[in-house]
Amino acid sequence: MKNFTLSSILALSLALLSACSPSSQNKSLDSSEVQNSDSIIGGRIVVPGSDLSKQVFMLYAMSSEGQSICTATLITRHHILTAAHCVDGVQKMFAVFAIDGVSKIRSGSVHNNPDIVQVSTAVIYPKWGGTQNGKVSGMDVGDIAVLKLSKPAPAHMKVTRLHNSALRKGQVLIASGYGIVSGVIRSGSGLLRETRVVVEEPLLGNSEFYVDQKNGRGICSGDSGGPSFVQSPFGELVQVGITSRGDSECAEAGLYTLVPAYSNWITSTVQFLK
Numbered sequence: 001m002k003n004f005t006l007s008s009i010l011a012l013s014l015a016l017l018s019a020c021s022p023s024s025q026n027k028s029l030d031s032s033e034v035q036n037s038d039s040i041i042g043g044r045i046v047v048p049g050s051d052l053s054k055q056v057f058m059l060y061a062m063s064s065e066g067q068s069i070c071t072a073t074l075i076t077r078h079h080i081l082t083a084a085h086c087v088d089g090v091q092k093m094f095a096v097f098a099i100d101g102v103s104k105i106r107s108g109s110v111h112n113n114p115d116i117v118q119v120s121t122a123v124i125y126p127k128w129g130g131t132q133n134g135k136v137s138g139m140d141v142g143d144i145a146v147l148k149l150s151k152p153a154p155a156h157m158k159v160t161r162l163h164n165s166a167l168r169k170g171q172v173l174i175a176s177g178y179g180i181v182s183g184v185i186r187s188g189s190g191l192l193r194e195t196r197v198v199v200e201e202p203l204l205g206n207s208e209f210y211v212d213q214k215n216g217r218g219i220c221s222g223d224s225g226g227p228s229f230v231q232s233p234f235g236e237l238v239q240v241g242i243t244s245r246g247d248s249e250c251a252e253a254g255l256y257t258l259v260p261a262y263s264n265w266i267t268s269t270v271q272f273l274k
Contacts (some may be wrong), residue, residue: 008210009142023051035130043217046099051237052194054158056227058101058132058178059119059177060110061090069190070100071177072148075237079270080119080147081244082225083257084128087145093119098153101178102190120150123269125262133154136245139205143244144257145225146269147268162262163230163240164260168211174229175254177243179222190222197254208260210253211239220250228256251267 019138039098047053052097059070059082070086080095087093097115098104110116125142134142176194201213211218219226228241241256259266 004021008237019198038155040173042194043175046144046192046194048099051158051235052174052176053099053192054156054164055160055237056156056176056192058098058192059083059086059192059225060094060096060101060105060116061086062087062092064091065089068092069178069222070224071179071192071222072159072225073242074157075160075162076148077120077152077159080274081162081227081239081242081259081266082145082147083142083244084124085131085244086144086225087122087124087147088130090122092120093122093147095119095153098159099192100155100190102194104148109273115154117153118150119147121148123147123273125265127196140207141244142207142257144262144265146243146266148273160227161236161238162259162263164263166260167199167230167240167258169199169202171199171202173231173240174212174225174231174237175219175223175241175243176229177218177223177226179224181225203258204255207258208244208255209258210255213246213250213254218250219246219254 055073057072058071061068063069070082072080072082075081094110095117096104100173122145124145128142159195174194175197176192178192195217197211197217199209201210204210223243226243227239229237230237230240240259242259244255244257246252246254
């Protein structure tokens with residue numbers, strides 16, 4: 001297994017976010033064309049009715065530059081946890097509660113579908129520095145945001161419990177998202193998938209961690225904002241990470257925002273948005 005140096009990890013952190021901004025070429029939403037924020041590589045489509053199908057959903061964003069998708073989780077009936085860079089420059093955003101998120105969007109108006117709920121408010125972590133030319137550098141960048149829905153999430157969706165303990169090297173996590181299935185072909189986004197990833201560095205800086213993706217499993221464009229879960233002895237999926245960034249071909253490493261490092265901020269922000 002390759003040992004990543006800090007400089008190589010920071011170089012990887014530049015590449016994925018450069019693919020996250022909506023493309024001005026996107027005139028209509030299409031699963032093969034829409035520009036993503038980070039998909040699951042080497043995974044499988046989530047089973048309908050499973051806990052993952054009830055905890056993870058798609059974010060559909062519209063901006064002056066086009067359309068984009070990210071991934072998110074529900075942390076109260078009204079509040080969403082996702083990545084800060086998913087919200088940058090967005091004019092309108094909708095939570096799409098369906099395994100086939102793109103088909104749900106294309107099936108009709110976003111305003112007349114019980115499985116599509118508009119985001120009313122977004123709060124980005126105050127130390128998030130944004131991007132420059134679609135890129136971010138450094139670590140501990142604060143790539144996290146809490147969003148409020150305009151109405152409660154559908155009843156079939158499940159509120160996700162947040163992890164409050166440290167990770168360990170070699171720990172197996174479950175990652176899930178709506179991204180592409182290949183960093184080379186760059187297609188297949190819009191369907192919720194899952195895979196297993198292994199923690200390579202449990203604490204990068206003070207608030208991030210990364211997984212090795214050289215085994216062909218991990219995150220890619222469209223998964224940004226999506227979760228990585230610890231599975232409890234009782235089978236409960238508890239969120240520990242938020243997909244942030246990685247290398248351009250999704251073949252080296254995936255970086256996550258460490259949820260326990262932001263637990264106090266998440267709690268206070270939810271209270272602020274009530």
